[in-house]
Amino acid sequence: MEEQVMVHLQDLHKTFGSTKAVDGVSLDIDKGEIRGLVGENGSGKSTLMCMVAGLLKPDSGSMTVEGQPYAPQHQAHANDKGVSMIVQEVNTLAGMTVAENIFVGHEQKFINHGLRDLKAMFVEAKEYLEEMQISGINVKSDIDAYTLEQRKLIELVRAAHIKPKLLIIDETTTVLSQKGRAELYKLIHKTKDSGNSVVFISHDLREVLDLCDSVTVMRDGQLVDTVSARGMSENDLKSLMVGRDLVGSYYREDYGMLTSSEVVLEVRNLNCPGKLNDVSFELYRGEILGFGGLSESGMHNLGKALFGVEYNTTGSVTLEGETINIHSIKEAIKSGIGYVPKDREHEALINNADILDNICITCMDQLQKGVYLSPIKKKNFAREQARRLNIKMNDVDQFVYTLSGGNKQKVTLTKWLARGANIFVLDSPTRGIDVMTKAMIYDLLTCMKNDGCSIIVISEELLELIGVSDRILILKNGNISGEFVRSKDLSEEDLVSCMI
């Protein structure tokens, strides 16, 4: 038994201020095993693994790797011990080359007689990239020149190049396209085959079940159970996570109910060099229009373009008859468009401001009477708005960075609802959000729909698209490559066929 265990965690504890993030977790991870780790938002998965990877120090508890006592001081140290992790948030160093990013913390590796051997570094970096069949990345060029996904892949290389005994992957798949995921899965299996272990964190239970040998479930910082993936169903997992049975799926149940024929938004020949070409479509009142595709298909740019933040777009966007300037956020907002961006950390919310400010920010013109803006009024307004989506918080003066991803997303939606927007553009609205919060967001969409709001949902999760939208448009390198109307027997395969 003993030699079977790769990593052993003994009674780990971690608290942040008032929150018990990880509360006495003991865990064994065997050699050559792929271990899934699931749990609701804030259940402690990231925190637990961050401690294993040396990003956080446990308050108490001990760890061993292959029986050897193990207490990592920092990430590089953990790497030396054979543990590496890909974290939830983007974790690359801007303004430095790809190669430097891959080897940061391991420079001494390339010091031969006192000199830093750049050539060797570039060569080796290149090798790793090729080894993982990641193309289109120049190791010498600046990391800023690459997209979020490419940067994640580079982090992947950084984590993999040390041939770790334990590889931890925290909610990474959400930012990866199908192709990127394929690479990730390949890496995971390779690691397994070479007798090493993998911990895989994701909210996509299906993915977890397909990929992993066994699954550990966490709730409120405590370990609920570790079960074999075989013969496990998603619903079983969900009920383990939530602690009670969940019946049915959380998607809309209604089918074939016809939406109004009144066009609220008409897009004609939207062009955006290298991202979109000649995209035309219309959005009807009370319709949920889904956009699907690979992450590079341009669907995210489409969202930005509609909101006026995409650069050098051309084409016309007509709102209830009148054409609007597609280069002005102001005008987009004035004409009732609300946009929920994919990048929650920087674009959606002001993390180091309180909930109050984040909600009121869009509603100043309503709140300010003449030259007077009443703080009390502001507070009450924010309070009642926050209550609408019952955001989990102490009070509206809590800072947003202290909120869980799910609650952050609620705040983002609130700020547009508060403004009374009637056209919503939601980019990856449920990314990295747990099942419960997901369900409530879907219900919310339906309510909004019924209130006559028109909603555009951009998502990489096809089931979600099928589940919520009345109509689905698939984008493929900048063009609309397929249209599907809501129906029971619409399958992922149908969509995928248009995507690639």
Place this chain on the structure above:
Amino acid sequence: MNKLKKGMVLVGALVITYVVFKILQPSRFGSLSSMFILLQQCMISVIMAYGTYFLLEMGAFDMTLGANAILSAIVGCRLSVIFGLPGLLIGALITGACLGLVNGIMTSKIKAPSMIISVGLVIIYESLGLVVMGGGSTLRIDSQFRGLGMAPWSIVISLMIAAIIFFLDRYTCFGVHVNAIGSSEPIARSMGININKTKITAFLISGVCAALMGVVNLCYNTTISAATNLSSTTTVFQPLMACMIGLAFKKHMNPIVAILLGSFFLALLQNGLLTNGLESSMQNIFVGVALLVVIKVTSNPRRYDVIK
């Protein structure tokens, strides 16, 4: 291509400036000898510019460099009377290193941005300079050391510094770590980079450079006098500007070269204006404009880019 073009901007600016002034003042401006004098002068100020390089890379600012240069020079000058050349160099360098160390420790240990701390420190260093000065108002360096401030040596010294900085930047972990910290301190820390050590080292280097510049400058001017009321900070701005130019071109040419070109450009500009009989007040105006132009040319931000 674009990369090259951007790089040429700096050289182009130099050439154009030269040509314009040459046309305006054919007889007075731009003789070989005067250009050589100019080179000597900017070789001195560039030492400090190199000192600030790593700091700017980390996004740190050190306003004490001017005061540091003066204090170190004073100490060196006093010691040179007793111990000769070793006294001058070692005394000054050790002083500079100590001050740099203090700045480094302060900025890495104290919860406050470097620029603001350093402003506080300037006041202290300046008054220390007065104390060391010991009543007198100006010190004069023995003429035997004047060589240090002139053609072969001053240039040799600053080229040496340039080489060292280049080496550190390109061929040591330190260079990478500085860059990493400048890019994101938390990530750098999580990668096991020793933030404090790196910071302190960077400040140490800048301190030493400042001291060296002080010495060379002293040997060039032969006299040194203490500064008061933050007046020493004015000496920081020119090297700072040169270094910023260097960083601005980082992506297009070797920063070490760019810094040198940058400081020579500034010197050329002022010299040109001087020979056109413009007072230094007027020269300020031009330097201001030049600064603006340089940043504008080197930057091409996009809509919604965040620039503070």
Place this chain on the structure above:
Amino acid sequence: MKKETLPKILKSSAILIGLIVLVVFFAIVTKGQSITLRNLKLILGQSIILMLVSTGVFFVMTLGCMDFSVGANLALSCYVMAKVSTVNIPLGIILTLVTGLIIGCWNGVIHAKLKLPSFLVTLSTMYILNGLVIQLTASEPVPVPFELFKLDEFAFKIPLLFVVLFIAYYLFRYTRFGSDCRMIGAGETAAIYSGIDVDKVKIQAFCIAGVLASLAGFMNGIRTGAASANAGSDMPFNVLIALVIGGLPSGGGAKSRFSAPVIGSILISVLSNGLVLINLAPMVQNLVKGIIFIVLIIIMAEKQMPKFLHKKTIGVLAEEKLSQ
């Protein structure tokens, strides 16, 4: 319900405590001389100019930007007032403020529209204005008409100061402008995505800084009786120190408090006044000043690099961002 821990409360009021400690100390050492009504009024009077300027810069720093040109602005405005007032005083006052407005507007527009770092933009403005003022005041300082000297009275200055402070406070606390400033300082990208007209707000903030600096120039004029080149030369750093020891997060943002410019400026005046009262040797005076600044900075400053000094600001602007 906020769970304010004791250290937190202490920190939030640290600067006030520091101020009180300082005042008490001087009061004891000077046997009460330093807290006579007259001296207190004196200190207030001396801090007016700095307070005006730092109130203006306060908005700019809340944005996360910086304005180094205020000193030179002060000098130039002072010159304009001295010159024009000899012709017509009201006109002089108006033009003074207009000067400040133009300078602020210039800074704002160049920074916001051309997207150049405020730190460098205002530095260049500083150089330009300095040169200009030296040119203009060459040969001799320009006297201010004596009618204006009458204004150098508490009866005029204090009400004016309070009016300005009130307006500024109102702007900051009770209008969307104030909250927009804080939001931009806290997260500019998200602010843009929430429909805040960032450029407009920035320009407005710089204009306020400019106008208040020129108002300070006016005050300086009636106080010193003439416009001279070196007026306000020590402003930029004093403002920085005042704001930071006043407790303004050096990156600005949502945590900015309006008390910063007020308390910071007063504290600086108390310090220089007290050091003279206890008759320290001039050399020692500077030393002590420096040390006390450092200590206060250590207590007050937040660990957070001022955004206007961020790497992106100082050079590495060149590369294009392909990703979005």
Place this chain on the structure above:
Amino acid sequence: SQTATVEPSPEIGTTPMAVKDPIKIGFLHIGETGGLAIETNRLVDYVGEVLGVEVVYGGALTSVDSVITNAENLIAAGVDGIIVCNFTEQSMVNIAKMCEENHVYFAQYFRTLTDKDVIAQLEGNKYYVGRTYESEYDVAYKLGMELVIAGSKNVALLSYNHGDTTAETRYKGYRDVFNENGVKIVAEEWDIAADGGAEVASNLLAAYPEIDGWALISSSYAPGVRVALENAGKGKMPIVGVDFYDSMEEDMRDGYLLAIGGGHQASAFYSFLMVYNAINGAYNSANFPMDVQDNILVLKNYEDYQNYKKWYVGDVLPYTAEEIKAMTITFNPTHTIADIQKAAKAISLEDVMTRHEGVVK
């Protein structure tokens, strides 16, 4: 506006200060660096010590505003008199007002009033004792003349910041003497930092080969000019300038410095005495303001310099304790302002040498 006098410190209660409380005189000093400043401070400290007066130094003078601020702080510190070297005349109006309100006597040094509006304002101010000033114009004129005699035809002129009264008057002196004698100012540079001489001079030499003489509004640039000359291999070239500096000895000895003006540190000293006596009720305020003119020394050769060093700034200062006391009402009941005026008018190298024959060894 507030007219209460300075509250005396508690434990002395209300006893009039004239009795025991030592007199306090505020000294707005021009700095701690620069030969002139240092000698001035030294002399003032000395006279304070001789007369048992507490000298209160103001803070640093960075800008015009700081002059006023420091004056205010000195008054708040409870001084009985102030001596001030103002940056701009206009600032005296404010200071005068302050002093009158608080019954503090004040006098200028190194400065007088020329702006008639300002004079009008200060007329009949019962506390404006007077001023000591030297003719900056004359000294510049004299020095310029030395250059003329030395045969310079194209001179370069270096100065510190524009707008400074002293700098501008000296400039006029140079300009006139050169105009009258057909000497051309081929290049003039202002706003030069104290140690910026070498750089500017080098550039000027490169650009204006015809330069054959240097007129310095502040002689602190002299060492720099010398360096520039040596570097450019131009050999010696006559340099004249105002204000003594520490290391002028070498430059005099080696014959680079043709002539130098300065040594007027006594200026503050006389103003100090005036204020001291005024406080002790020596003068009838009807005669205020009273003028004291003193001389700027001009050293023309190395020997002059050695004498200056020996007699002027040696262990014995230009005035001994006895001589000082003789100029005060407290020790010499027959004292009148004339004593001070006479002393100031007379002061020169020779004067000191004769007076201190035997005292200095």
